[in-house]
Amino acid sequence: MLAYILRRIGLGVLVFLLAISTLYILVQAAPGDPASAMLGPRATPAIKAAFREKLGLDYPMPVQIFNYLTSVLQGDLGVDLKTKRPVIDTLAVHLPRTIELLAASLLLAACLGIPLGCMAAVRRNSVFDRAVGVLSVSLIAVPAVIIAIYGMLIFSAGLGWLPAIGAGEEGDLLSRLRHLILPAVAVGIGWVGYLARLVRASMIEVLSANYVRNARAFGLREPRVVYRYALRIAVAPTVTVLGIGVGIMLGSAVFAEIVFARPGIGKLMYDAVILRNYPVTLGAVLAATLILIVSTTASDILNAIIDPRFKESRE
Amino acid sequence: MTRALALRMTGRLPDAAALRRLILDPMGAVGLALVVLLILSALFAGLLAPYDPTAINVPAKLQPPSWDHWLGTDQLGRDVLSRALYGGQIALSVALVSTGLALAIGMFFGLLAGFGPRWLDNIIVLAFDTVRAYPVIILALAVGPLFGAGMTTVIGILVATSVPYYGRIFRTSVIAAAKAEYVEALQAMGMRGARIVVRHMLPNIIGPILIVASMDIPTFIAAEAGLSFLGVGVKPPTSSWGLILDDGYKFIRQTPWLVIAGSVPLILATLGFTFLGEALRDVFDPKLRKEP
Numbered sequence: 001m002l003a004y005i006l007r008r009i010g011l012g013v014l015v016f017l018l019a020i021s022t023l024y025i026l027v028q029a030a031p032g033d034p035a036s037a038m039l040g041p042r043a044t045p046a047i048k049a050a051f052r053e054k055l056g057l058d059y060p061m062p063v064q065i066f067n068y069l070t071s072v073l074q075g076d077l078g079v080d081l082k083t084k085r086p087v088i089d090t091l092a093v094h095l096p097r098t099i100e101l102l103a104a105s106l107l108l109a110a111c112l113g114i115p116l117g118c119m120a121a122v123r124r125n126s127v128f129d130r131a132v133g134v135l136s137v138s139l140i141a142v143p144a145v146i147i148a149i150y151g152m153l154i155f156s157a158g159l160g161w162l163p164a165i166g167a168g169e170e171g172d173l174l175s176r177l178r179h180l181i182l183p184a185v186a187v188g189i190g191w192v193g194y195l196a197r198l199v200r201a202s203m204i205e206v207l208s209a210n211y212v213r214n215a216r217a218f219g220l221r222e223p224r225v226v227y228r229y230a231l232r233i234a235v236a237p238t239v240t241v242l243g244i245g246v247g248i249m250l251g252s253a254v255f256a257e258i259v260f261a262r263p264g265i266g267k268l269m270y271d272a273v274i275l276r277n278y279p280v281t282l283g284a285v286l287a288a289t290l291i292l293i294v295s296t297t298a299s300d301i302l303n304a305i306i307d308p309r310f311k312e313s314r315e
Numbered sequence: 316m317t318r319a320l321a322l323r324m325t326g327r328l329p330d331a332a333a334l335r336r337l338i339l340d341p342m343g344a345v346g347l348a349l350v351v352l353l354i355l356s357a358l359f360a361g362l363l364a365p366y367d368p369t370a371i372n373v374p375a376k377l378q379p380p381s382w383d384h385w386l387g388t389d390q391l392g393r394d395v396l397s398r399a400l401y402g403g404q405i406a407l408s409v410a411l412v413s414t415g416l417a418l419a420i421g422m423f424f425g426l427l428a429g430f431g432p433r434w435l436d437n438i439i440v441l442a443f444d445t446v447r448a449y450p451v452i453i454l455a456l457a458v459g460p461l462f463g464a465g466m467t468t469v470i471g472i473l474v475a476t477s478v479p480y481y482g483r484i485f486r487t488s489v490i491a492a493a494k495a496e497y498v499e500a501l502q503a504m505g506m507r508g509a510r511i512v513v514r515h516m517l518p519n520i521i522g523p524i525l526i527v528a529s530m531d532i533p534t535f536i537a538a539e540a541g542l543s544f545l546g547v548g549v550k551p552p553t554s555s556w557g558l559i560l561d562d563g564y565k566f567i568r569q570t571p572w573l574v575i576a577g578s579v580p581l582i583l584a585t586l587g588f589t590f591l592g593e594a595l596r597d598v599f600d601p602k603l604r605k606e607p
Binding site: 011014015016017019022023026027118137138139141142143145146149150152153157158247250251252254255258259265266269270273277281282284287289291292293296 | 445453457458460472557567568
């Protein structure tokens with residue numbers, strides 16, 4: 001098991017290095033080069049050349065990549081062209097906001113999705129079960145950007161119940177929470193559907209297992225069998241989707257942050273792209289990619305610990 | 316072709332009974348109706364649209380729905396219904412082209428990895444893992460502007476990021492199929508690898524993969540709208556549901572109608588394709604329950 005965990009972490013590190021190298025090449029090879037983009041149309045060839053030299057863009061590509069990787073690993077992501085401060089400082093302000101949003105969304109998805117799926121499985125083929133089925137599919141289908149905009153249209157612009165923009169006052173927990181509700185719903189509601197389906201399917205399987213029959217034969221009350229014993233086993237597969245989930249949620253978070261003008265990686269990137277603030281854009285992609293790689297690696301390792309058969313299926 | 320595929324997948328033809336089950340399933344019926352409606356309205360957008368979708372008429376800007384403009388007008392006085400109809404063309408073309416290209420390229424690399432030498436398999440799988448490490452929307456936001464916003468960029472990003480998903484499915488299917496007796500028999504008969512893969516294994520494994528791909532169409536439709544909303548997708552004055560939504564968001568305090576006009580076709584399209592995909596999967600292959 002330890003060997004698998006170490007190998008999985010090694011693979012994660014390798015993929016991260018490859019991903020940032022590829023990104024670097026992509027940005028350099030793209031038709032609109034960062035030097036022209038950052039300096040604007042009026043820059044003379046001499047200014048551009050000086051700029052390229054300053055950023056080390058005049059070295060051969062392998063050297064550039066090596067230099068870039070070295071500085072990234074040292075935490076040097078360049079200078080934020082807007083604030084003139086290190087990019088890492090800018091990220092340090094925005095990254096926690098995005099993680100906070102992802103955590104709130106996951107919590108929402110788990111708190112609604114798991115009970116819904118569980119109740120649907122217990123009342124299999126009932127009207128309730130069918131309704132949960134249609135609801136899950138619908139929640140999965142509707143894009144996060146639509147939920148975000150309707151949330152704003154109805155609850156902020158229309159009813160005025162919840163704040164429309166920002167992340168709330170620093171240090172005021174209630175205000176922070178109120179600002180978190182709509183974005184978290186936009187990001188997490190689709191996952192309510194995913195989790196409900198997943199838990200329903202695994203719950204149905206678990207409820208027909210021998211030990212559940214045994215528990216019933218011993219005369220344990222049904223709620224105790226379902227919620228104390230079966231559900232604990234049935235929620236395990238949700239860990240498998242955590243990795244994919246975080247990737248999709250990061251995309252949804254971009255929309256939620258932009259619609260609600262909420263500080264975070266997505267909003268930061270959106271603004272940086274408009275200002276052609278390349279170091280920040282690259283830094284934000286790196287941070288998001290790192291979050292995704294860490295979550296997929298963690299999810300794979302957790303899976304292997306829960307169910308050792310999983311290891312082989314990945315190899 | 317599809318009949319032959321269905322035969323291989325399920326061991327029987329998609330007979331009238333299967334189609335009847337699809338239509339009798341409420342989800343399937345609703346999905347099919349929505350998808351047909353969407354395809355027809357996109358195909359005949361030119362005939363159905365009451366106005367030129369790019370015709371500007373500023374005095375008539377931001378009007379609520381009326382007999383003249385069924386879905387109202389946008390901030391430039393353009394007819395929103397006409398823009399939504401043409402937006403359907405963009406959504407469908409992006410989704411279909413992206414799915415087709417991603418499947419084809421994913422198939423190529425997946426088969427190569429699954430049946431090729433071990434070192435090639437390792438390289439391809441590592442490349443797949445690397446691409447999958449990027450959150451799609453965030454990557455698109457970063458590199459999209461470098462390649463210039465537009466339909467080609469959107470398709471390029473969607474294809475590049477979904478090739479690994481299809482590639483992995485093809486790879487796993489080929490590895491599983493390689494253990495089948497008919498493959499051993501063909502090898503014993505002296506048939507070469509590439510010929511076995513293309514002529515014999517591919518027809519056996521592609522059916523379920525096509526269903527998975529069809530279930531990804533709504534994801535692509537949503538991604539096109541999302542990227543256009545972010546400004547890295549289709550560029551104005553071309554019409555896209557994402558652009559209408561973006562206009563609606565900008566004028567959300569003045570009128571709710573633009574948001575509604577941009578979102579309703581998008582919601583109906585994603586729901587329609589998702590419902591149809593679910594029902595198709597249940598009808599053709601009950602075993603193929605796709606994990607989320």
